[in-house]
Amino acid sequence: MMVDAITLVNGRTVTAEHAAVVGRTNAAVCCPSVLAAPLDARSAGQLARGFGALGDPVRLRLLSMLAAAPAGEICVCEFVAPIGKSQGTVSHHLRILSEAGLVHGDRRGKWVWYSLDHARLAQLRSALDTQP
Amino acid sequence: MMVDAITLVNGRTVTAEHAAVVGRTNAAVCCPSVLAAPLDARSAGQLARGFGALGDPVRLRLLSMLAAAPAGEICVCEFVAPIGKSQGTVSHHLRILSEAGLVHGDRRGKWVWYSLDHARLAQLRSALDTQP
DNA sequence: TGATTGCATCGACCATCATCAACACATCTA
């Protein structure tokens, strides 16, 4: 039960824990670019977590499916068959993506619908920009 | 109820309950573009190697140092002290970056000078572009 | 030639990860 559910301005809801992770991420990764200036160890660690979440074929395919979804969201049950992994494994990868701030899960009834966090993707993309 | 199972155009079935929550037509629920896995396993694997190489703080700092180098290249001996790892570890990370196509090593005399592959970086950056 | 320097590689250790089966929990239906 989502006792800690938080309603966002866009109408979606996330758990308090989830919001805390995203909030911390947004605040911390306030634009460190890998290529613009020398990275300190802390910033490097935070960016590495984001890129590490992208460093798995299964997770890239999950993101790819989300990006191609007309409605911008897919429920977990729709992932399992195309990915070809067990439901537990898919849930595991979705959790890693969620903790990295790349996707958000929204429970509606029995199903949980996942959608991309385009802002977080833009952050990681800009981290690879040569220009500050 | 189970007798209300709906057969989608792709042969899969969902319950009426499921379709109701989705709030869309059968065609919308079973959108083939989502189930067709836009990112095939091979492409996902290649991209994952690239992002996986970025998924380590030490390697991000190596890339950052290279980007900030006035001459655009740094010899291995100049990496070791700032990174704070053993020479063998630094060499290990440079090899991973090299195999991922992110850097190139050029031996001149006793020294090996590493430089960024900006094209490969741009390729990974564009892979995060959610706009087609 | 022998010694030194810079870099790559190897072996070993430990941590982390990917995966699955099984289970736990919440939600919905009959």
Place this chain on the structure above:
DNA sequence: TAGATGTGTTGATGATGGTCGATGCAATCA
């Protein structure tokens, strides 16, 4: 209420990865 379904979690296991010290190899120098 009991049963079915969707999802998250746990435990176990094999694979992968990060790190270091030691070693190997090539280039340079005395």
